[in-house]
Amino acid sequence: MTDTELPELPRGIALAWGVAANPQRGPKREMSVEKIVEAAVELADAEGIGAVSMAAVASRLGFTPMSLYRYVTAKDDLLLLMQEEATGLPPARLMEAEGWRAKLMALYQEQVQLYLRHPWMLSLPITGSPITPNSSAWLDAGLAALEDTALSAEERMATALAVTGHARWCGIVQAGYTEQSRGSGLAPEEVAAREASLFDRVITAAEFPALRRAIEDQVFLSEADPFRFAVERTLDGVAAYIAALDRGEPHAEPSEWITLDPAEIAGDRRLKEAQKAVREAEKTLRAARKVERQALIDARERLARARKSG
Structure with missing residues (x-):
């Protein structure tokens, strides 16, 4: 590759941006990448990500798996496109909020709702930055909310990622409770009470x-939202x-990644054995x-009994 040549886009990313070549031949009946992805998302929403396979999606559409491979050549590409479809674009109304903080909180709340609507997205591995149109739009909205602040480019990115991380963690926990509720037939509050x-x-x-004191304070039965508290x-x-920064104090020194x-x-x-x-x-x-x-507790109890009998 010369200095002027750019690396070829992976097919999944190229499909997401609409720049991948269409198949030369395909099934006679109507078929498209969009229809394949929509069917896969519907399947995942109904039965979970484990139910999604090329064969299952093909069956849902009434085609053979080989027909799908002419459009989406690998399951990893399908998963990427499913995530892109389910993510959608951030609603424009979110950026109408007043001030950077209100905008970020609106984005946070909408991302949590997104995960609750499509909990299977939380099962997909994070393999790098979201280089797809819709995922990029969410990150762009977070950065745009902070543009008029004194934060540096790195600090704006760190803040946007922090909000996204809070939303994902909240989605993981809430989706887990929803799944427990669905599987057990218990209401969400009953699941919490059982836990x-x-x-x-x-x-x-x-x-x-410390955890015992939290239990006695009925933390696990509280209706307060710990995730909202954390992001706030x-x-x-x-x-x-x-x-x-507005007072003229310097930016914090950038820190390196934990490795x-x-x-x-x-x-x-x-090393592993050690x-x-x-x-x-x-x-x-x-x-030990x-x-x-336990030995100390037993000793205290014996001492108390001895004093009482004496």
Whole structure:
């Protein structure tokens, strides 16, 4: 490849942007990439991502799997196009909100709703930046909301990604509760009550004191939205940071990515064995501390009984 040549777009991305070549031959009846993707999204919405296969989508459309491969040559491409279709464009009304913070909160809430409508999207792996039209539009909206602030380009991107991350985490948890509710026949509040009951049975004050206090404070039965609280406090921090920049204070020093040591990535056998030994030692230590705590409780009870009988 010369300095002026650009790498070829992967077929899935090219299809998403509408620049991939159409098949020379295809089934006689009407067929298109759009119809294939729409059928796949409908299947995933109804039965989950596990139900999606080229054969299942072809059957839904009344064609053979080979007919689909003329349009979408790999399942990974189909999954990418499904995600793009389900994502859609951010509603224009979201950007009518007043101020950067209101815009970001509107985007956050809409993204959570998006995940709740299509929970299977949360099962798809994140393999890099979203280089597709609709996904790019959401990121663009987040960046646009921050354009008039004193944040640097890197800081605007970090803030937009933080909001997206909050939305995804909220979607993962809420979709999980919805799935539990659907599978068990229980209402969402009944699922939460059952979970709180299970925590109450296994979490002791001796072993997990802070978590035990949270249970006794009925945190798991609270109607408060912890995810909304978290994203609001994140934006509080961004607002305070912007205010400091407006006062003339310098930008924070950029930080590097958290990475694994190259030796860990290489999968060195002796390193893995040593790490396993550390995990086993930590497990043994936790078990010993549990025995110690129980022995202390038993000793206190014996002492109390001895004092009472004496």
